[in-house]
Amino acid sequence: MDCPRCSVEMTEIAHEDSTLQRCADCGGLWVVDPADLNKLLLHANLPALSALGGFVNTDEIAGMCPACNVDLVVVEGGEKKSLAYDTCESCGGVWVEGEEDEPAAELDWGGATGQVVGFFKRFAKKK
Numbered sequence: 001m002d003c004p005r006c007s008v009e010m011t012e013i014a015h016e017d018s019t020l021q022r023c024a025d026c027g028g029l030w031v032v033d034p035a036d037l038n039k040l041l042l043h044a045n046l047p048a049l050s051a052l053g054g055f056v057n058t059d060e061i062a063g064m065c066p067a068c069n070v071d072l073v074v075v076e077g078g079e080k081k082s083l084a085y086d087t088c089e090s091c092g093g094v095w096v097e098g099e100e101d102e103p104a105a106e107l108d109w110g111g112a113t114g115q116v117v118g119f120f121k122r123f124a125k126k127k
Contacts, residue, residue, distance in 0.1 A: 003028060004063035004072060004086065004095055015109040020116070021066070022107055027098020029116055030066055034092035037116070044117045049094070052124050053077055054085075062086040067093050077123045085123070
């Protein structure tokens with residue numbers, strides 16, 4: 001599966017029956033299954049993705065879904081809509097940008113899920 005930003009092959013990070021895809025170039029993460037994302041959010045005492053809110057930005061081009069090759073939709077939220085994630089309306093996959101300018105060469109399951117949960121904690125904040 002290719003990164004929707006860099007078009008390079010992403011690395012699979014698997015744990016039990018869950019899988020994430022990570023781009024080593026930009027550090028972004030693709031959450032393959034929305035049910036896995038909801039489990040991560042609920043375990044972090046956050047609401048499910050559908051309850052986090054956010055606003056679809058139809059004016060922004062987000063790239064192509066690495067799984068379906070359809071356009072991704074940008075969802076903005078957080079304080080003053082300062083954060084955004086991309087989602088595929090076809091497969092439900094979610095793209096979260098990398099947090100660092102120089103991402104680590106490798107990331108384990110704990111680090112990857114921590115990055116995703118940290119993003120959505122900031123996304124859920126509203127002021």
